[in-house]
Amino acid sequence: MYADVVVVVLAGSAAGAVVSGVLAAGAWRDRTVPGTVPFAWLMVAAAGWCLLNIAWLTTSDPAVATGVFLFTRLTSGLIVGLWVVFALAYTGRDSWLTPARLAGLLLTPTLYAVLALTNPLHGLVTANVVSVTRAGLTLFVGRAGPVYTVQTVFAAGLVAAGYVLFGEFLLRSRNLYRKQTFVILTAGLLTAGAHGLFVLGATPHPGIDSTPLTFALNGALVGVALLRYDFVSVTPLAGDLLVDELPDPVLALDGDDRVIDYNAAAATLLGTGELGGRPVDEACDGLLGDIERDEVFAVGDPLSYYDPQTSPITDQRGAVRGRLVVLREVTGQQRRQDRLEALQAATRQFIEADQPETVSELTVSFATRVLDQNAAAVFLATDDGRLEPAAMSDVVSESVAESVLQIDPEQTPAHNLWRTYESGEQRVAECGGCGVPMERALMVPMGDHGVLAIASADERYVREDRQYARILAHTTQVALEQLARQRELRESRASIQRRNEQIAFFNGVLRHSVRNAMLVVQGRSDHLRTSVGEDEHHHIDSITDWCDRLTEMSDAIRDINETVTASESERLEAVSLSAAVRDAVERSVPDDSAVAVELAVADDWVRANHLAEEVLGSVVENAVEHNTSAEPRVEIETRHAGDWIQVRVADNGPGISDELKTTVFERSLSNDQTAGGFGLYFVSVMMDLYGGKVWYEDNDPEGAVATLEFQRAEPPERGAGTAARANATTETQSKSHDE
The missing domain is CATH 3.30.450.20 (PAS domain)
Incomplete structure (x- = not known):
């Protein structure tokens, strides 16, 4: 019977040597992966122990048996050290493996074998083998002293330390490592248990060590756990x-x-x-x-x-x-995003639609194509207070006659479409009896324009469907309101055009009549000049002056009317500000005026037209005529304010009250509160047409300052024959008259 046990141990040892050798070769092939190198050496040591065990069981020479015994102790010690090194590497404690510690882990467990091999040099250790026969089986048995016992206890402590490392790692590691670690622990306990039985003498024969026998199964388990998974792939790291x-x-x-x-x-x-x-x-x-x-x-x-x-x-x-x-x-989320993007893309089509029917068709198309509704229709309110279908999907048009879908509140006041339109509240209503092959319809009001109705084969309308239906209905409502505003704007523009044409006609008639009347009056006054004495000629001169002024005013009204009715591009051009100011002063300040006028005007160009001289003249005239100072003075200067140019007309007169500053440019103000001619309301209107501003503020120490703010303009291109302006950018002019 014991002979059969020896055969089994020999066969197991041979298998263990083969398996360990194969695992060592595989681990060495993948030695770039952390942890494989100590595992490879551990398998080499295991294969060596298996081969030494075969030699131990098969030799009959005591000298050979003694050598095998000592080398077995050396190999087992190396296995203990390599086991701890592998445990440290596997559990991620590579930093612990310093050269000194590594040398200690490999040399200390093998100290007994080293002392035994070198015993002739120091005589500290005695190790020999004896032949023992039990149950008819004779095998060699190693004999050792106290040093061997100490070494065995120390090695057992190192083995236990390795198990502690694996156990601690098993408890703290994530689930993805636990199966792998458990396999390693199980395989290690199998080998440790077998060797423990041998050390305690619990084997069939004291010369039979079954530890190498476990290397075949041990290596297979650990190899599968490490080489197939950890060192080659990552399956165990993710499997759990x-x-x-x-x-x-x-x-x-x-x-x-x-x-x-x-x-x-x-x-x-x-x-x-x-x-x-x-x-x-x-x-x-x-x-x-x-x-x-x-x-x-x-x-x-x-x-x-x-x-x-x-x-x-x-x-x-x-x-x-x-x-x-x-x-x-994320199908639902992506579908919502696709719907929003589709609605955003369709918004341009809604904006570009020029008819309510086109908007309605876009709405129905969007509802069936993007909102996944089987049926859809847009009902628009008519002028006679009914709802009529403006667009329908194919399912609706093929199932129901259009006349059936015309909703008259006098005949069907309880119709769900009319109730939705009248209440302005969204509702879900049954479709039974309406002819549409759907169970229920979702009806969404579109303000005063009508109702959007959509229906699906699905009887439910989830919150998301209702939200998108509201968005679509609101978009349709906005598009219809835009069409209504555009229609009103076109009608308003046509009306304005007609009024402008009418005003231009009557203004033309008026100017023609006034001009003819002035010619008649002037002719009659010239005829009367020879019939009156020279002391009465001043009356004739007054009549002639007023005829000239009325004729000029008629021409000015014509220019103002053309400016008001013209477009911005037609009414505005580049105007020399300095020239306009000089001409305004020449026309607005009489030669016999006692007011001193000082100019400091830059050579700038502004956006205006030829009436800018009249605008500036009205302000200058107002400053001159209302100046009651003992030494009346008016100072006109220009200032730059970014893209704007300000003309400041400052006087030293009585000033303007705060209340008048806010009303001086209003239409209701009479001319005697400002100046003759068109007055300051004309100034306000023209500055608004120029895109500028005008206001009054206090002058220091007395008087008022009228500020006209113009948009800066680029000077027009000068022809080759045009004389160049003076290089100076500021012109100073002083004008003073004695009474």
Whole structure:
């Protein structure tokens, strides 16, 4: 019987040597991965122990048996040290493996074997073997002293330390490492247990050590846990994260973007057979690009949208070994975004529509195409207080006659469409009896314009459907209101054009009549000049002067009318401000005036027309005529204010009250409160047409300042024959007259 046990141990040892050697070669091939090098040496030591055990059981020479015994002790000590080194590397404590500590871990467990091998030099340790026969089986048994016992206890402590490291890592690590760590612990306990039985003498024969026998099973378990998973791939690092019950598809990818694991939801979604080991782009074309760009991708028919969310898969040393991809379904969110984008794109079409019927057709098309409604219709209110269909989807037009859908409140006051229009409240109503092959319809008011009705084969209208229906109805309402405003604007423009033409006609008649009348009056006054004495000629001169002034005023009214009715591009041009100011002063200040006028006007150009001289003249005339100072003075200067040029007309007269400052430019103000001619209301109107402003403020120490603010203009291009202006940008002119 014991002979059979020896055969089993020999066979197991041989298998252990082969398995350990294969694992050592595989680990060494992947030695760039952290943790593989100490594992490879651990497997080399295990293979050596297996071979030494075969020699131990098969030799009959005591000298050979003694050498095998000593080398077995050396190998077992190395295994203990390498076990601790591997435990430190696996649990991510590489920083602990300093050269000094590494030397201690490898030399201390083998101290007994080193002392035994060098015993002839120091005589400290005695180690020999004896032949022991039990149940007819004769095998060698090693004999050792106290030093061996101490070494064995110390080695047991190191082995236990390794298990403590693995146990602590098992408890603190994430779920994705626990299976792997548990396999390593189980395999290690199997070997430690077998060796413990041998040390305690609990084996069938004291010369039989079954520890090497466990290396075959031990190596297989650890090899599968490490080489197949940890050192070669990342499957165990992600496997526990893939919950089959999770509704979101989940993929685990390795560093080469191959699918190494997936859950049931991913298999159902991709539906391309076995996914394991395939590149992710082969499983779903374009998916890898969407993952890299973190973009939503679509799959299936009808399309479903998924947002890939990735997280790195790291090992116990923090190295990235792959990534976990969770595909969050965002079909509803993407559909909402698509609807909003479609509505935004359609807004331009709504804006460009020129007829209510066109707007209605766009609404029906959008409702059926984007909102996924089977039936839709737009009902517009008529001038006689009814609702008539302006546009209908095919389902409605093919099922119901248009005359049936004309809603007359006098005949059907309780009709749901009319109740929706009248109340202005959205409602869901039954479609039974209306002829439309739908169960229920959603009706949304569009203000005073009508009602939008949509219907679907689905009897329910979720909150989202109602919201988008309101948005669509509001967009339609805005488009219809815009059409109404455009129509009113066209009618208003046509009316204004007619009035302008009428005013121009009557103004032309008036000017013609006035001019003819003035010619008649002037002719008669010239005839009377010879019939009266010279002392009465001043009456004739007054009549002639007023005829000239009325004729000029008629021409000015014509120019004002043309300016008011012209467009901005027609009414505005570049005008020399300095020239306009000089001419205004020449015309507005009489030669016999006692007012001193000083000019400091820059050579600027402003946006105005030829009436700018009249505008400036009215302000200057007002400053001159109302100046009651003992030494009346008017100062005119220009200032730059960004893109504006201000003309400041300052006088030293009595000034203007705060109340008059706010009303001086109003139409109701009489001419005797300002000046003769057109007055300051004319100034306000013209400055508004010029795009400028005019206001009064107090002068220091007395008087008032009228400020006219013009838009700056570029001077017109000068012809080759045009004389150049003076280089000076400021002109100073002084004008003073004695009474």
